Amino acid sequence: MLELVGLTKRFDGKPAISDVSLTVEGDEYLTLLGPSGSGKSTLLRVIAGLEWPDEGAVLLNGQDITGLPTYRRGLGIVQQNYALFTHLSVFENVAFGLRYREVDPVSDPADIDRRVARILNLVGLDGLEGRMVGQISGGQKQRVSLARTLVTEPKICLLDEPLGALDANLRERMTLELRRIREVLGVTFLHVTGNETEALAMGDRMIVFDEGRALMVDAPDTVFARPATVRVASFLNAYNLLPGSVTGSHFLFGDAAFPVPPEAANGAHYAVRYDTASIAPAHAAPPEGHVAMRATFVASEFMGSRVVYFLRRADGGIFEVDRHLSVADPVDYRTGQDLTLHWPPGNALVFGATGALIWAGADRAATLEGAR
Amino acid sequence: MDATAAAVPEAERRRNRASAGLLRRNRHLLLLAPGVIWMVLFLIVPLGMMVYVSFWTQTTFSISSDLTTKSWETFFASETYFAALMRTLRLWLIVLALTFVIGYPTALFIGQYVTNKTTQTVLLVACVIPFWTSFLIRVLAWRPMLGREGAVNIVLEKLGLISQPIEVLLFTELSVIIGMVQIYVVFMVGPIAFMLARIDQSLIEAARDLGASSWTIFRRVIFPLSLPGVIVGAIFVSVMVLGEFATASALSGRKVNLLGNIIVTQVGSLKWAFAAVVGVILTIVMAAVITALLRVVNLRREL
Numbered sequence: 001m002l003e004l005v006g007l008t009k010r011f012d013g014k015p016a017i018s019d020v021s022l023t024v025e026g027d028e029y030l031t032l033l034g035p036s037g038s039g040k041s042t043l044l045r046v047i048a049g050l051e052w053p054d055e056g057a058v059l060l061n062g063q064d065i066t067g068l069p070t071y072r073r074g075l076g077i078v079q080q081n082y083a084l085f086t087h088l089s090v091f092e093n094v095a096f097g098l099r100y101r102e103v104d105p106v107s108d109p110a111d112i113d114r115r116v117a118r119i120l121n122l123v124g125l126d127g128l129e130g131r132m133v134g135q136i137s138g139g140q141k142q143r144v145s146l147a148r149t150l151v152t153e154p155k156i157c158l159l160d161e162p163l164g165a166l167d168a169n170l171r172e173r174m175t176l177e178l179r180r181i182r183e184v185l186g187v188t189f190l191h192v193t194g195n196e197t198e199a200l201a202m203g204d205r206m207i208v209f210d211e212g213r214a215l216m217v218d219a220p221d222t223v224f225a226r227p228a229t230v231r232v233a234s235f236l237n238a239y240n241l242l243p244g245s246v247t248g249s250h251f252l253f254g255d256a257a258f259p260v261p262p263e264a265a266n267g268a269h270y271a272v273r274y275d276t277a278s279i280a281p282a283h284a285a286p287p288e289g290h291v292a293m294r295a296t297f298v299a300s301e302f303m304g305s306r307v308v309y310f311l312r313r314a315d316g317g318i319f320e321v322d323r324h325l326s327v328a329d330p331v332d333y334r335t336g337q338d339l340t341l342h343w344p345p346g347n348a349l350v351f352g353a354t355g356a357l358i359w360a361g362a363d364r365a366a367t368l369e370g371a372r
Numbered sequence: 373m374d375a376t377a378a379a380v381p382e383a384e385r386r387r388n389r390a391s392a393g394l395l396r397r398n399r400h401l402l403l404l405a406p407g408v409i410w411m412v413l414f415l416i417v418p419l420g421m422m423v424y425v426s427f428w429t430q431t432t433f434s435i436s437s438d439l440t441t442k443s444w445e446t447f448f449a450s451e452t453y454f455a456a457l458m459r460t461l462r463l464w465l466i467v468l469a470l471t472f473v474i475g476y477p478t479a480l481f482i483g484q485y486v487t488n489k490t491t492q493t494v495l496l497v498a499c500v501i502p503f504w505t506s507f508l509i510r511v512l513a514w515r516p517m518l519g520r521e522g523a524v525n526i527v528l529e530k531l532g533l534i535s536q537p538i539e540v541l542l543f544t545e546l547s548v549i550i551g552m553v554q555i556y557v558v559f560m561v562g563p564i565a566f567m568l569a570r571i572d573q574s575l576i577e578a579a580r581d582l583g584a585s586s587w588t589i590f591r592r593v594i595f596p597l598s599l600p601g602v603i604v605g606a607i608f609v610s611v612m613v614l615g616e617f618a619t620a621s622a623l624s625g626r627k628v629n630l631l632g633n634i635i636v637t638q639v640g641s642l643k644w645a646f647a648a649v650v651g652v653i654l655t656i657v658m659a660a661v662i663t664a665l666l667r668v669v670n671l672r673r674e675l
Contacts, residue, residue: 070577083577148582
């Protein structure tokens, strides 16, 4: 449906996005995860026509729209700060696009009433039509902004960190709402976010974006289970990444050694997911088949349904262990206490010197298949 | 400490507390007092005085406080004075319209098209630079510009656009209008530029993304959002133009008499009662104009 071909945009000679090629399908929820400054907002603005690319093309249904002005593209963008018209009521804000667009404006007041009422109902704003924008809450503003874009029936709706300014509670409710609204309308959403949980939870597919490039494009469960590169793994905020090297059949990290198969011979990073590692007393023998290494306790954080333990590795880095309370009761350790970390090696990942994934433990593949 | 506190009788302590409470509760009145006193002394009392004096009896050489409506009758019966009122209103409307027509595009350029804050400030300061010279010089400088042998006529003649000097340029209503527009246009530019500079660019992008063309965006987003600035500017210009007398007397050659000029002449010839009548009328006109302008937009909400 929407195709980006080699898009590059530079600001003062510095590339904000470089050589981005992507395909966005019809009727899908696509999330784009990237840290701040990764160029993700620039990418959205280039797609929407608010910035011109220096190189590359934007194709919509096979037609080149790179040179088209924003108002002829038929795309909708929901901006981070909502950008509502403060001098207009909720109704007038939502009706703006229908009334005043260049292409095919709606002049029949009854038609406008009907369409605005329908979309306000869909986003849950019934009864607020007459309010001024200054008289509604942040969450409601977010909905007005979304309704204002969706009522024009864009071919693709671009959302720039739509949940960024909402509090956690509202954010959670809005994630479900956004998915529901999208499914009702069948319009493609391209949702840009800096929050990995949001990107994983909402997308049918997700793009991991950094330094102006797409690092990985795949289904969220695949991205989570088999991140294509060590950078992708680091953005997911779920992996301990241990730098080291492979000698013989073992990955060496300090004086610890973890067995790896021959295909991982060029390994440079060994990744252990936070929730697959366990903590045992310093001299306890690890369970049958687990690999182990020593670490000292730093702190723990109680998160409600789970506890996160922070331990210092032999090389000075931090190792995180995520323990759900349904699996184990919280344990109190002393700061500086020596402990043993252990995990089943079949759950680990190994990344090569270039950062690419070269080996994923067989167990995870099995659990992934099982989950599907 | 405890002993002293105990030594103060209970009743006195309660009284002290009560008076302290009274002071605390009414502290806002204390803050209000200087402003209120100032307004009463220098606005309410003079206004009342002016209305009162307008009903005094004026004879050729003296004035007495016997009440009469004679001065009022003279004003409305006299062709000259009523015409001055109409002329004042007409000139005000023309100057207001011209300051808007010239000022808005200038403000639009400064507020919307100049994105650099420093450049914006420099341009606004440039608009104010003429005010570094005195009012009189600014007005009188128009004489050598517009006169029969003035700069405008010389340039046009040298360019061959006219064969003889344009006479209507100086000592006519036109010269008064030119002078006033030049002086007051900056009071229109400032508030409008301020409001325009406050408009978030993302609003304009959102409107563009919703499919609106540049003209529609201007009409439906930019202009409505700048309207409070237009109203504030219009109030500035209106108040100053309605009370004008100096520009008119300097550039019209005494041919164009505004209400302000009448007040000046009447006070000059010690006709206090009649000057008061014109003063009251001028005040009513200004109040009506400001009220009408404030009706257009709710400034308290917008600023």
